[in-house]
Amino acid sequence: MGRLDEREAMEILDQLRKRSLWMLHYCTACGAVELPPTMTSRYDMERFGIVPFVTSRQADILLVTGYINIKTLRRIVTVYEQMLDPKYVVGFGSCTINGGIYWDSYAVAKRLDLYLPVDLYIAGCMPRPEAVISAFRHLMRLIDEGKADGYRRYKDNYYWFKANQKKVLGE
Amino acid sequence: MIRDYTLFIGPNHPGIHGNFSVKLQLEGDTIVSAKGDSGYLHRGFEKLMEHRLYLQNLALIPRICVPEPDINEAVYAMAIEELMGIEVPERAKYIRTIILEAARVNAYLFSLGGFGAMIGIYTLMQWSVGDRDYMLDLFSKLTGARIYHMYIWPGGVRRDFPSGFEEELLGWVRYIKDRLSDYDNLFFKNSLFVDRTKGVAKITDEEALNSGVTGPNLKATGVMQDVRIDEPYAAYPYLDFKIPVLSEGDAWARTIQRRMELELSLNLIEQAVKKMPKKGPVTVKIPNPFKWRIPKGEAYAKVESSRGEYGFYFVSDGGTKPYRVYVRGVSMPHMYPLAERLLIEANLSDAPMIIESLDICPPEIDK
Amino acid sequence: MKRIEYLKRIYEGRLIEINPKRLLITVPKDEFISALSTFKVNSFNQLTFVTAVDWIKESEFEIVANLYSRENRLNVFVKTRISRDNAEIQTITSIYSVAKKYEVELTEMFGIKVVGNEDAGKPFLLENWKSKPPLRKEFDSVAYAAEHYEARHAEEKND
Numbered sequence: 001m002g003r004l005d006e007r008e009a010m011e012i013l014d015q016l017r018k019r020s021l022w023m024l025h026y027c028t029a030c031g032a033v034e035l036p037p038t039m040t041s042r043y044d045m046e047r048f049g050i051v052p053f054v055t056s057r058q059a060d061i062l063l064v065t066g067y068i069n070i071k072t073l074r075r076i077v078t079v080y081e082q083m084l085d086p087k088y089v090v091g092f093g094s095c096t097i098n099g100g101i102y103w104d105s106y107a108v109a110k111r112l113d114l115y116l117p118v119d120l121y122i123a124g125c126m127p128r129p130e131a132v133i134s135a136f137r138h139l140m141r142l143i144d145e146g147k148a149d150g151y152r153r154y155k156d157n158y159y160w161f162k163a164n165q166k167k168v169l170g171e
Numbered sequence: 172m173i174r175d176y177t178l179f180i181g182p183n184h185p186g187i188h189g190n191f192s193v194k195l196q197l198e199g200d201t202i203v204s205a206k207g208d209s210g211y212l213h214r215g216f217e218k219l220m221e222h223r224l225y226l227q228n229l230a231l232i233p234r235i236c237v238p239e240p241d242i243n244e245a246v247y248a249m250a251i252e253e254l255m256g257i258e259v260p261e262r263a264k265y266i267r268t269i270i271l272e273a274a275r276v277n278a279y280l281f282s283l284g285g286f287g288a289m290i291g292i293y294t295l296m297q298w299s300v301g302d303r304d305y306m307l308d309l310f311s312k313l314t315g316a317r318i319y320h321m322y323i324w325p326g327g328v329r330r331d332f333p334s335g336f337e338e339e340l341l342g343w344v345r346y347i348k349d350r351l352s353d354y355d356n357l358f359f360k361n362s363l364f365v366d367r368t369k370g371v372a373k374i375t376d377e378e379a380l381n382s383g384v385t386g387p388n389l390k391a392t393g394v395m396q397d398v399r400i401d402e403p404y405a406a407y408p409y410l411d412f413k414i415p416v417l418s419e420g421d422a423w424a425r426t427i428q429r430r431m432e433l434e435l436s437l438n439l440i441e442q443a444v445k446k447m448p449k450k451g452p453v454t455v456k457i458p459n460p461f462k463w464r465i466p467k468g469e470a471y472a473k474v475e476s477s478r479g480e481y482g483f484y485f486v487s488d489g490g491t492k493p494y495r496v497y498v499r500g501v502s503m504p505h506m507y508p509l510a511e512r513l514l515i516e517a518n519l520s521d522a523p524m525i526i527e528s529l530d531i532c533p534p535e536i537d538k
Numbered sequence: 539m540k541r542i543e544y545l546k547r548i549y550e551g552r553l554i555e556i557n558p559k560r561l562l563i564t565v566p567k568d569e570f571i572s573a574l575s576t577f578k579v580n581s582f583n584q585l586t587f588v589t590a591v592d593w594i595k596e597s598e599f600e601i602v603a604n605l606y607s608r609e610n611r612l613n614v615f616v617k618t619r620i621s622r623d624n625a626e627i628q629t630i631t632s633i634y635s636v637a638k639k640y641e642v643e644l645t646e647m648f649g650i651k652v653v654g655n656e657d658a659g660k661p662f663l664l665e666n667w668k669s670k671p672p673l674r675k676e677f678d679s680v681a682y683a684a685e686h687y688e689a690r691h692a693e694e695k696n697d
Contacts, residue, residue, distance in 0.1 A: 025185045030237045040300045098690045104680045210663035383636040497589045507639040
């Protein structure tokens with residue numbers, strides 16, 4: 001009998017955390033048209049505990065839906081830094097992986113993981129709602145195993161991320 | 172003391188349809204001035220289209236207007252057909268009409284759901300997005316994809332209906348028609364909706380005509396102007412319909428106008444399926460994509476989308492790629508300067524509702 | 539239709555018909571505003587869009603305005619040509635007030651100065667943009683994207 005040590009405490013917290021992840025309701029780009037079907041009664045995401053929420057201070061998941069415009073990238077970085085630990089980033093759609101169909105556009109950045117630490121990608125254009133739910137369940141498994149540590153990577157490599165952001169945003 | 176301050180209805184807001192921001196100057200609870208801030212969705216379509224062959228552009232074009240992607244393919248195909256002098260076969264005209272009307276019903280269900288969420292009636296969104304999903308199942312059976320179909324191309328449509336498709340489509344239309352009375356009891360006759368929107372953000376018909384407004388926003392002020400009647404395309408010359416107009420011009424009238432056009436679209440789908448020729452070719456053979464040249468010239472093709480008049484201005488210089496394409500988005504005159512003017516002297520809690528009642532779609536402004 | 543006949547008469551054959559629903563006229567630069575005024579008074583009182591086309595081989599910009607007549611259900615293209623170096627036009631907001639934001643887009647995308655529109659130099663869709671206006675034909679979008687936005691190398695495997 002005794003008190004829990006830190007590792008066991010983190011395991012119990014992870015079990016509780018993964019069943020109540022709150023998603024930030026920020027529709028960044030064209031992938032957001034497949035979010036209402038996932039949230040409403042046909043494909044019901046809420047039975048897993050995932051709810052869209054409005055403020056960034058109380059959200060756990062940042063879902064970057066679709067391509068990354070430069071003007072939006074500046075706001076996404078601010079929103080990500082407003083969220084509290086532990087937080088997860090999911091890249092939605094093929095445009096976050098390597099630019100997608102807008103590879104030759106002058107206003108679209110190609111790789112999301114140079115600017116923010118990504119835990120999971122969902123491929124497709126658009127991914128079906130079933131793919132989105134399956135991705136969230138995979139994220140829950142990663143949290144369980146302790147591998148979803150994007151927020152720690154951001155703090156450890158802070159200057160590398162900031163240098164990449166400054167190169168592309170130029171501020 | 173009433174204080175003056177600045178507030179953003181910023182990009183991170185669940186109340187705006189898409190990624191778009193409005194900067195407000197307030198005095199207490201009343202808005203003194205409003206300035207829109209666009210550009211969060213800009214991809215540079217007009218430059219991207221100049222680098223791709225005519226057939227490659229078909230994959231890029233549906234992504235310009237996201238809630239209703241079929242209108243983009245239809246105007247692109249109509250502009251090329253006008254320059255090349257192609258005549259589309261008759262069965263293809265009816266199929267195009269059915270697809271465009273079904274996409275219009277989907278877009279109305281989606282935007283009415285968003286409007287309900289803005290007032291606080293969240294049940295409407297659960298119902299309407301769920302009903303729209305059955306049509307997306309039918310689209311994926313016909314074209315292979317739920318949202319971006321790439322089905323209408325210059326010369327007709329890509330493939331014919333599979334067997335049994337017309338009965339399933341008519342079954343869906345009948346299901347939505349039966350549900351309309353439930354929607355009325357939930358939302359359109361609800362005193363929450365009526366009290367919040369009657370008399371808010373009124374525009375007169377002269378003001379609307381001078382500001383470049385088109386679509387249901389214009390018809391709600393009493394002016395009858397619709398591309399399906401003024402310059403009929405696809406199978407509209409053969410169908411027989413009358414479009415209702417209201418005359419109040421406020422947010423209530425605009426929403427009821429959309430509900431009446433939803434019912435009209437369902438009737439049009441039934442009429443078109445009945446009158447369609449039972450057999451026939453659905454496309455003209457398209458040439459070899461690497462050698463497909465279009466004669467020199469220019470064309471402006473327009474359709475009536477669920478928001479208003481949408482068109483492409485297409486310039487060709489005789490080569491294998493388009494020389495210049497201009498996208499005439501519907502929401503540009505609705506936002507700048509109409510919404511900026513309507514927001515002055517309005518209450519802060521009405522601001523997202525005013526923007527939503529004009530049905531502003533940010534990707535059409537940003538391109 | 540008698541307004542259309544009147545316009546055809548005063549423009550003496552320069553107003554041509556591309557097809558039954560589209561008319562076209564090209565006017566010199568200093569007649570542009572007065573031509574728009576004449577069309578507005580003769581039933582063409584809705585402006586659909588104002589944009590530009592870059593004819594780099596002839597070293598000219600072509601400004602295109604599309605007007606719609608509700609009575610006669612026709613569109614007309616009113617076009618004019620200006621030179622590519624030091625391109626500038628007068629604002630048309632005195633005739634059609636809707637054109638204000640379309641002119642802002644002209645300045646941002648093509649670099650054409652609009653005299654009389656105080657919003658025309660401010661950024662609209664692009665932020666902190668330092669290169670050439672993007673819709674000009676000499677701006678190479680593929681090279682710009684390859685230089686500024688790093689792509690993933692295809693040899694890396696993350697299985």
